[in-house]
Amino acid sequence: GSFRNALAGRVRFVEFAYPRTVTWSLSDYGSAVLDALLARGITGGWLLAESFSSQVAWSMLAQSKAFTVSGIVLAGGFVQYPYRSLVYLARYINRSVPMSALRLFLKCYAAYAGFRHRDAPETRNEVHQFVSRRGQEIDRSAICQRYDLILSSDFRSLVCQTSVPVYQLYGLIDPIVPSLPVCRWLRRHCKTHRESKLIWTADHNVLGTAPKKAADQ
Numbered sequence: 001g002s003f004r005n006a007l008a009g010r011v012r013f014v015e016f017a018y019p020r021t022v023t024w025s026l027s028d029y030g031s032a033v034l035d036a037l038l039a040r041g042i043t044g045g046w047l048l049a050e051s052f053s054s055q056v057a058w059s060m061l062a063q064s065k066a067f068t069v070s071g072i073v074l075a076g077g078f079v080q081y082p083y084r085s086l087v088y089l090a091r092y093i094n095r096s097v098p099m100s101a102l103r104l105f106l107k108c109y110a111a112y113a114g115f116r117h118r119d120a121p122e123t124r125n126e127v128h129q130f131v132s133r134r135g136q137e138i139d140r141s142a143i144c145q146r147y148d149l150i151l152s153s154d155f156r157s158l159v160c161q162t163s164v165p166v167y168q169l170y171g172l173i174d175p176i177v178p179s180l181p182v183c184r185w186l187r188r189h190c191k192t193h194r195e196s197k198l199i200w201t202a203d204h205n206v207l208g209t210a211p212k213k214a215a216d217q
């Protein structure tokens with residue numbers, strides 16, 4: 001919410017939330033977003049790809065014809081996840097932890113997030129929505145399926161050959177995606193990589209934890 005407000009009046013900002021699916025491929029995710037955009041007459045723009053959505057963005061780039069991608073900004077995103085063993089570990093933990101323990105963790109996270117976003121009321125007010133979409137068995141199944149998609153995806157060849165400018169935003173402390181290996185790979189292998197920007201006050205949720213600085217970038 002705070003990032004949305006920071007962008008107000010500067011660009012047309014279209015947001016997406018994904019369904020709790022356990023059957024979609026990354027191609028399906030990309031097609032669904034493209035179809036939704038085209039159905040509303042939106043035929044071009046930048047892709048601001050946060051976390052898992054980076055994989056959806058690459059899928060859109062691979063199949064986009066009617067929609068023109070002007071550029072891609074990774075916000076805590078990646079091309080291929082740098083350390084696959086961590087994804088296996090996260091998937092194992094997610095599948096193994098009892099739902100009661102997971103719900104307790106989410107309550108603790110909500111309390112922390114309320115403190116973390118104490119100066120960003122728009123974001124703080126959306127923490128409940130975030131938590132409510134992760135506390136049921138169907139949510140766990142959808143998240144684990146996304147781990148499988150991350151493990152099977154490899155967009156490195158696509159990114160090496162793209163003509164679309166690529167930027168990266170990341171926070172200082174990111175326990176979800178190791179941002180420095182992503183940055184090094186982009187600099188070495190992506191010929192259209194323009195800049196990687198570290199926002200010191202942000203974490204993995206760089207758009208939410210540093211909304212004004214992220215919006216300015």
